[in-house]
Amino acid sequence: MANYATNEFRSGLKVMLEGDPCVILDNEFVKPGKGQAFNRVKFRNLMSNRVWERTFKSGESLEAADVMEYDMEYLYTDGEFYHFMMTDGSFEQHGASKDAVGDTVNWLKEQEVYTVTLYNGAPLSVTAPNFVMLEVVQTDPGLKGDTATGGSKPATLTTGAVVKVPLFISEGEVLKIDTRTGEYVGRQK
Amino acid sequence: MDKTNLEKSWQPSASFERLRQRSELLRGIRNYFHAEDVMEVETPMLSRSATVDPHIDSFQASFCPLGTDIQETLYLHTSPEFPMKRLLAAGCEDIYYLGRVFRNGEAGGRHNPEFTMLEWYRLGIDHHQLMDDVTGLIRSVTPFKEAGRYSYKKLFVEKLGVDPHEASDQELEALTQEHVDSSLAGLARNDYLDLLFSNCIEPSLGGRTAEGLEGVYVYDYPASMSALSRIQENSEGQKVSARFELFINGVELANGYHELADGQEQQQRFENDQAERKELGKPVYPYDDNLVAGLKEGSFPDCAGVAMGIDRLHMLMAQTQSIKEVIPFDFFRA
The missing domain is CATH 2.40.50.140 (Nucleic acid-binding proteins)
Incomplete structure (x- = not known):
């Protein structure tokens, strides 16, 4: 695989660090007026999802991750x-x-x-895509007279996930869910 | 270098509001020196010699006399220091330079390869009195207050528990591995000191409040970081350089010296720097032998001088981390 030097580091670049594939989140060029140049680089380890901060001498390079x-x-x-x-x-x-x-x-x-x-x-x-459409398999019946501005109740989807939904939602309805937050967005029309 | 830097665009990288603020800042600086009776000088940007500082690289250009195929190598100045000191050796009194300087290879975030430097010299004072002058200048352009003056050693002892003048290279390496990055090894002593300082000490120096900027002066740098300053002894008899730096909100803003006046020692330092550049595998530039001659033959006065990054000052005033937001076109749009 190719190598990338510190001046080519940019967010989104995937490189090998201590045997694990990592994605670069941030690369800061640090140089005292009279001193050696370094790069302070933030990575997310794609195996563990942990965020690391590492310091390299400017000009050092890392192997690209496949x-x-x-x-x-x-x-x-x-x-x-x-x-x-x-x-x-x-x-x-x-x-x-x-x-x-x-x-x-x-x-x-x-x-x-x-x-x-x-x-x-x-x-x-x-x-997952940002939004998915999933069917409600179980939820308690909503109380009459409740409107969209009222409270919420839990609903179980086909995947087993439980999301908070407005009280007027009933079983069998297909809901639009924002997968980034796990929140109900709306009903299929 | 972040991705947005690479976007091609004819549009300026700074807003008109910032550019207007900058115009006022430059005028404010000139007003201060005018009132103080300090003369503005324009020194050569192209020179036959260059800085030989191990960690500052110069741009090269060629002079080609018309009608010939001669190519003479010239260097873009990285600071106006050498010709300004030659002016002082020739008898000039207080002077300042406000303009562009060039540093090869420094791009990204707070760094642009060409940037605006303010450098000035005052006769008959040392670097401690010069700090008062620096404070006076900044106060004349933006609300500012001093949050303290500390020796390099005091800050090191407080934050890291070691005396930077006495600690062994191995101790500094171990501290760097503990506090900065466990894989950093085999570096020079000054590299460890810089890494520890910039990671563990610098971020907490100075600040910014609703009332304005707050600055911390750091003085008595290790003798190994003396550059063009005098070397003297601190109260404990340790050799330190007569140098200070100003930090505001964790940003290195200015670097001042009680200037070295000994031509012989200056020549020796230039030669040592050249040797270090050679060892680091970097281009070895010719040093300014005219400055050495000026120090040896002229009457170089007792004086102190300081260089300040004006883009950095503007960034602090404009509350941005990014130099491209305070200059019309950053390097990636130039």
């Missing part, structure tokens, strides 16, 4: 792996572990397209 993002359609789970298929016409399938899917499991719906990050060809993480 990390690529692809659009893939969710197919099914066999209980251990979650299977996705490339949408580029190759029909190539990838099985993502529970760790790789993480909290996105709450928003997984068959035939929906997700962003799957591959590291050395294997799924490292799965990101």
Whole structure:
């Protein structure tokens, strides 16, 4: 793989650091008027999701990480792996572990397209689209006379995720959910 | 270098409001020196010699006499220091320079390869009295108050528990690995001191309140960081450089010296710097032998001088971290 020097570091660049793939969040050029130049760099470790801050002598370089993002359609789970298929016409399938899917499991719906990050060809993480449409499988009936300005109640979706919804929502309705916050946005019209 | 820097654009990087503020700042500085009877001088930007400071790189240009194929290498100045000191050696009194200087390779965030420097010299005072003058200048252009003057050693002892003049290179390396980055090793002593200072001490120096800017002066730098200042002894008999820096809100703003007047020692320091550049694998530029001659043959006065980053001062006044927001076109749009 290619190498990147500190002056090429920019946010979004994926590099190898101590054996783990990391994404650069921020790169600050630090130089005292009369001193050696350094770069203070913030990374997120793509394996652990932890944020690191490291200091390098300006001009040092890091190896690029073989990390690529692809659009893939969710197919099914066999209980251990979650299977996705490339949408580029190759029909190539990838099985993502529970760790790789993480909290996105709450928003997984068959035939929906997700962003799957591959590291050395294997799924490292799965990101949901910003909004998904999911059906309510269980919620208590709302009280008569309540309006949209009233309170909220929990509703269980097909994925098992529980979200707060307005009192007028009933079972069987399809809801639009913001996957970044896990919040109800609206109903399917 | 962030992504937005790379966007191609004909539009200015600073707002008109900031540019108007800058115009007033430059006028305010000139008014201060006019009232103080300090003469403005314009020194050469192109020179046959360059700074040989190990960590400051110069841009090169070629002079080609018309009708010939001769190419003479010239350097863009990184500071007006050498010709200003030659003026002093020739008998000039208090002088200042306000204009652009150039430093190769420094781009991103607070750094632009060309930036505006204010440099001035005062006769018959030392660097402590010069701090009063620096405070007076800043107060004349923006609300400012001093939040203290501390020795480099005091700050090091307080924050890191070591005496920077006595600690071994190994101790400084271990502290750097503990406080800055565990993989930093095999660096020069001054690199460790700079890393510890800029990571553990500098961020807390000075501030900004509703009333204005607050500055902290740091003086008595290690003798190994003397650059062009005199070396003297502190109250404990340790060798320190007669140098100060001003920090406001964690930003290095100004660097001042009680100026070295010994031509012989100046020449020796230039030669040592050249040797260090060679060792670091950096280009070795010719030093200014005219300055050495001026110090040896002229009558260089007892004086103190200071350089201040005007873009940095404007950034502090405008409450921005980014130099491109205070200059019409930053390097990536130039």
